[in-house]
Structures are given as structure tokens and as C-alpha cells.
Amino acid sequence: MMAEEGKSRVALVTGGSRGIGRAVAELLAAQGHQVAINYVSNEEAANEAVASIEAAGGAAIAIKADVGDEDAVAAMMTQVQEQLGPVEILVNNAGITRDDLLMRMKPDAWDTVMQTNLKSVYLCSKAALRGMLRARWGRIINVSSIAGVAGNAGQANYAAAKAGVIGFTMSLAKEIGSRGITVNAVAPGFIETDMTAALGNDAAAAAADQITLGRLGRPEEVASAVGYLASAEASYITGQTIVVDGGLAI
């Protein structure tokens, strides 16, 4: 069944308080959806995101949960369901970096990144699927990274997790495509966020030199791809990864 044009749905954006996640949350709210903004540590930023959406006439709630933890994810889904209804649009965006050369990378840096960036995608998708299967409609959009497509020195853990997200996306798309649920990924390049700010100005300038469009991207420019995949217009697209990197990897 086709989704009705412009229908208001319940969306959950993990890691939605800052950066790309926040831009996604704001766009989905602007499209008329009710948005649950998940965060794990920065309550102030999450509340600010909710306030900003409400000020713009949208509807949002903030939910604290570690998306790498099964019980926390279950509790989060229950909360969204009770406050807004079953999740219809899931944006698996939460992610962290623990960059290091592989020869110096501690097991903890590997495990933490895998848990937050990849296991979370499994946990949240599984938890949200029940409602989507029942509704015979759903959109899962996973935020991968250009590092998962092309690799990046110093990010073996992050790149492995983000490449894992792409494999997950294609597999789940095949599993549930017959039920009207699409699963896609977006792979951002260098985007102006707290995550890339941590790299420093020199690194940003060096990165910009490699980017075809000559500049870093803005979170809104990634959000628009996510918003498209969540929209009725993207109804025949599944299992795909849209690279939003200003031409970095061409």
C-alpha cells in the first residue's frame, strides 16, 4: 500500500540532539511528522532541539537511552509508543568515533564503536520492526559514512562499523521488502558537526581540498537526503546507500 502524501507519522531519530541527527529531526518535524529525539548524554542539547522544533510549530519529545543497550532500547521504544505511537520512520543516526591507528587501537575503542554504531542499528531496527510489520509500512534510514564506503586511515573501527551498516541495510531490505518497508542508508562525507570539529581546523582545511565541491557539508544537506528517503517520493527505493559527500569519493 502506498503511503498517503504528506501523512504525519511517528519518527525516531537516534542521536538526534546534535549534528546530523538534529538536522534530520528538525526536517522530519518540518515535514509534519512527530519526532522522538533520542540522546544519551547531552540532555540540554536534546531539550534545545525539542524547543526549537516546537517553536517552529512541530511536535517532538526527547528520550534518553543508550542505543547500544538492549534493555535501554526496549524501554525507549515503549516510551515512544506510549507518547506518540508505534515508530513508522526510524533513523539510525547515533554514532561515535574513537579514532586511532590500528596498531595503537585498544580493544575498548573497537568494541565501543561497534556497539554504538552498529549493534544499535540491529537493536533499534528489530525493536521498531514489530510495529512496521503490523502496519505493513515503514522506513528505516541508517546513517553510514563515506568511511564505510571508501575507508579512512585512523578509523578502522568506525569504517568497519559503518560498512557493516551498509551490509545490514541491504540484507534487511531484502528480508522485509515484501511488507512495504524500505531500508536505506545515507553515507555522509565531511560534515560540519562536533564530530568533525574535533579533528581541528587544519584537518578540516585539508579535507576541503580533497572535496570536489571544495567545502565541508552542512548537516542540513545530509538531512535532506534522509528526508527524501522517508518521503512518499522514495517509495520504490530500498537497499541503497546515498553518498552525500560533496564528491569526496569520486
Add this chain to the structure above:
Amino acid sequence: MDRATIESKLVDLLVDELGLERDDISMEARFEEDLDVDSLGVVELLMALEDNFDVKIPDEEAEKITTVGEAAELVSQKLNA
């Protein structure tokens, strides 16, 4: 709830939720081989059973279900536990 009522509700669910033909359904019928229900369809049926009979079916028990009668038996056990 007696067994006949469970079986009757189960058949209704198979017709309504999975779109099966009522005449094809027997307690001996196997979901995948006889009723052409795919593995995801069985998962969906178990979800519907949980919702409609208000029982909780753990994954390890759900995985053993291959026939309509086994699904009815599982629901019966859960309701009378």
C-alpha cells in the same frame, strides 16, 4: 479458553492477517510447505497470536512451530500456564 475456541480464533487470524484461504487450513497443515507462508509470515503470525491472545511467546519456543496445530497447542499451554 477451550481448545476449540483457540483453534477457531487461530484460523480467523490466519485468514485475516496472513490472507490464507479458510478451506486450506487444517490443524495438520504445515505453514511453509502446505500453506506457503514464508518464515517472516510465521514470525508475523506469532506476533498476532501474542496480541490477540495476550500471551508472550519466547523466540526459542516460536522457532519450533511448524504446523497450525502446534501453534494452537502453544497458545493453549500459555493460556493455561
